[in-house]
Amino acid sequence: MGFIAEGNTLAWEDAEQHANYIREHGIIQLLNILKSNKDRHGDDFKWGDEVEYILITNDTFKLKLRANEVLDLLMLEEKRNHGNVDHLWRPEYGRFMIEGTPGSPYEGLGRQLLAIQQSLVKRRESVQRYLKPEESILTVTCYPRMGCKGFTEPQAEVKGPVAESQFLPDMVINPHFRFSTLTANIRKRRGSNVSINIPMFKDTFTKEYVDQQTYISPDQDDKAINQPYNIYMDAMGFGMGCCCLQATFQLPDMEEARNMFDQLAPITPLVLSLSAASSIFKGYLSDIDARWTVISQSVDDRTKEELGKIGLNKNKFVINKSRYDSIDCYISRSPQFRSEYNDLDLVYDKDVYQKMVENGIDGLLSKHFAHLFIRDPLVIYSDKIEIDDEKHTDHFENIQSTNWQTVRFKPPPPGASIGWRVELRSMEVQLTDFQNAAFIVFSAILVKAIADLKLNFYVPISKIDENLKTAHKRNSVVNDKFYFRKNIYNNNSPNGSVENEYELMTINEIFNGKGEFIGLVNVLKNYIKSLNFDAETNQTVNRYLNFISQKASGEIKTISTWTREFVQNHPAYKHDSVVSEEIQADYLKLCLDITNGVVYDEEIQGNFERLDSN
Structure with a gap:
């Protein structure tokens, strides 16, 4: 789920006044990272995966809202063993979700490839030890009747103060303050509930209009608009409550990581299509097969100004994508790269770009990060605003971790042995451990083959965007x-x-x-x-x-x-x-x-x- 800290989070009304400070010091922290690691070379090829699970009742098949209790027990094991465990467990957005990773990264390629599936099997077994007899975990991408009446156990009331959703109770949100703050602040920043709209599958007796109360949030044209054959959802949980399969790879140095970021970008729509596992939303058959656009719409915090619906006044940029979307620019200095591949009109903060260039960072990488920094920080901890920029990167990660793109370029954290990494983020989770292992192993071998064989997958960025829609x-x-x-x-x-x-x-x-x-x-x-x-x-x-x-x-x-x-x-x-x-x-x-x-x-x-x- 990205960067998670402990402390008191600020509501948007209070957080907004600190946004520029967080961005300013986030860039300082990023520059410190880049300067201290620009000559770092020779890190081993290490990698790992993230698999997300949902907790259900196996008698009524409702979402069970106590995954946080199970997670507490799993993380207690980790604490008792000082992190020396086979698997690590982390909170995810939903109170019904658990994220599991290997206890330590895999190294290289070889017999450790035999351990991937076994690791997935044992992760399930680890969770199952703490489940009640009527509970089970599943790796399904999207719970089919999310948002329908009585879909949780225990049942809870909708229209809570956090999401203000007609369909999802606040109780589905993980109790960690980050998640409720993220939900409320996205809604408050944009000035309305998020508005998720996807096409319904038209079958023989499908009604053109179905009773979903409001189809599109009032922010669109100051009144609700009906759309035919449409599935409407109004809360972050519809997207961030989906489960995915991700893999992260450590490369020898920054240049290799930059090239891998570029080469994996054209692969992301292909593996999304291949792993497609979500065709039902809010109790309706949809006319799409993948979750990505649902999540993209579920965290879209752009204001009317940023959407280009009214002139810029309070905001600085008209932004053409949600925070959760495909990448917008390549960053490698490889001889395979051509400037023509970056064919989108990139929106980036010119001041951030200039500061990075003045500090010796090349234009391609400067534009990448200056593009990420057009976003506001959404979750600010009141006791972590003034921190040591030499020792901490909280403000940089605040921005970095809430730009949820198909591929993520990850600099080394300060004071750690971890090197330059790239995260492949578009795959949908599969039903069995064998299937998930197959996608993980395929990804790892592909990354190593790209590096060793110098494979070239470049196509213009605009074609990746088209491919993502096709997927x-x-x-x-x-x-x-x-x-x-x-x-x-x-x-x-x-x-x-x-x-x-x-x-x-x-x-x-x-x-x-x-x-x-x-x-x-x-x-x-x-x-x-x-x-x-x-x-x-x-x-x-x-x-x-x-x-x-x-x-x-x-x-x-x-x-x-x-x-x-x-x-x-x-x-x-x-x-x-x-x-x-x-x-x-x-x-x-x-x-x-x-x-x-x-x-x-x-x-x-x-x-x-x-x-x-x-």
């Missing part, structure tokens, strides 16, 4: 095409037309190849041959890569497609886009049975996971 479409893996680079081995200084460097390809073509383009999976299979893995490691890794290959070909369905088909084939479904409590209960029971190995479904598991149960 949300129903069954985009099978039905749609994405912009991708034709020659990923081109390491020479590029010339000629940028438009000739890429073309539209299907996910199957990108991952499994076409013609002379052999595909990413085959690139990685050839790469691991050079690593001389032992037979067991080689067999396991190839199982993961073959699973990814069959997902890309459509032979194994995405969880979104599988979910949609489950609903449409359910005897209680009335072909009206409504996912009733009965349908949800049967769906989540099936998810739980698959997770626990009681049921095996080849449509989303292929034959790969049968080996684990033998």
Whole structure:
């Protein structure tokens, strides 16, 4: 969930007056980091993953609002063992969510790849030790009936003072002050509730308008606007209550990390499409398959001025994206980079940019951070405003950690052994530990192959934005095409037309190849041959890569497609886009049975996971 500290948080009315101070000192702290680490070289390749879980009742299949109690027990183990534990646990936005990571990072590639799935298995077991008999955890991206009447246990009243939501009670929010403050301050800063609107799937008997009280928040045109076939949500929890799968990689130095940031950016829409696992929102079948736009809208704190609806007066910038979105600029100084790839009209703070340039930071990196610093800090701790900028980076992290982009460039923290890192953030969490392990291992091998083989995935940033929109479409893996680079081995200084460097390809073509383009999976299979893995490691890794290959070909369905088909084939479904409590209960029971190995479904598991149960 980003930077979390202890202390008293300020409401927006009080926090706003400190925003410029936090930004000013955040830049000072960033410059101190960059100066002290610019010549840092030779850090080992280390990496890790983050998996998010939801807690449900396994009799009524409601969201159980006591994950914070379970988390307290798990973190107490960590404290007693002075951090020397197999897994680390951290709070997430929802009172029904838990985030688990490895206790220490993985190092390099080799037999440790065998430990990924086992780590995921043991994480589940660790949580399950503290669950009551009627409770279970699941790795599903989006709870289907979030925001419907009586969806939590215990039940709670809506229209609380924090979210002021018509649909979500404040009780769904994690009790740590950061989360409620973030929720309230986003709402107060923008001047209204967030307004999340996504298309409803139009089935035979779907109503053009459904009773959702208000469709769009009044801030749009001073009155509510009805939209046909629309799913409306009004609170941060609808987005930040979704679960994801993330991976973070430490690179040898800053230049390698900057290049990895760039090269992973074009990959993010592809793995979002491939991992798509969220097709139901607020009890309705949607016409999208992925969560990203829902989260993006759920934390959009832009004012009318920043949205360009009225002239700038109080605010400084018209901002074209939410805080939670795709990246807006490349940052590498690699010879593979062309300035034409940065084809968006980047909004950045000129004063921040100038200060960084005056302190010896190159233009590309200065613009990246100056772009992040167009945002206000949202959570300010009253006792942590005046701090030592040489020793702490709280103010920098305040801004950095609330820019939730598809890839994150992470400088080393002060006084730690941790180096330059890049975080891959777009993947949706999968149902089983094997599936999550497959995506984690694929990502790790891809990162190492990019570094060692100098792979080149550059396309213009605008094409990444288009790809991200495409990734949300129903069954985009099978039905749609994405912009991708034709020659990923081109390491020479590029010339000629940028438009000739890429073309539209299907996910199957990108991952499994076409013609002379052999595909990413085959690139990685050839790469691991050079690593001389032992037979067991080689067999396991190839199982993961073959699973990814069959997902890309459509032979194994995405969880979104599988979910949609489950609903449409359910005897209680009335072909009206409504996912009733009965349908949800049967769906989540099936998810739980698959997770626990009681049921095996080849449509989303292929034959790969049968080996684990033998």
